[in-house]
Amino acid sequence: MNTQQIADRLVELCRAGNFEQAYDELFAEDAENIEMPTTAEGPLGNAKGLDAIRRKGAAWEEGIEEMHGGSVGEPIVAGNWFALPMSMDVTFKGRGRMAMDELCVYQVRDGRIVREQFFYDT
Template sequence: MTTQEMANKYYELACQNNYIEIQNKYYADNVISVEPEHAALKGMQIVTKGKSAVMAKGEAFRESREVLHSQSCSEPLATGDFFSVILKRDITFKNRGRVQLEEIGIFQVVDGKIISEQFFY
């Protein structure tokens, strides 16, 4: 699968809010997920290594939500081994109230699998 094909698959599934399928099917076993340094102030781990740990991080995020009011994913931009999307979410969290989140996600694809993701917000 080319990077553009992976980007298109990611976009299709993200628009359906189906991140579990994205991670199950398309993440490499040794995937690395990187959050910005300031995420540590919210108690988040900056670097998460391994598919099961990244999936657990996603599950913890979903569990922290009370209501997902809306979410969107921009069409991807791809070049070389990388693609990026803009992710927007309107969420009410159990302990923080309602917030609007916007982030850029950059993903690296090698041998048809996502080997890294990094978020900027």
């Protein structure tokens, strides 16, 4: 798949809530996940390798009390990179309800996502 096809497939899978399937189909084993500098440490911080990214995803889901809504915008593709706007309205266990907007940037190499980086207000 080329970058546009990968971007379109990721949008399709995210909109359906099929995150594990996205990892299986689209991510490289050595993929890297990067958060904002203020949240880079800990179980929800940066992750290197698909297994670590999966663990981080599981920890994220464990912290959610209720998902009220969210959206995934259309991808913008430039060469081996693409960006997606995402939003969510979620109640976290012990932290209350929060609306979040972020820009997610992905790098593709050899038909797989090798890097994802999230930009959002902290």
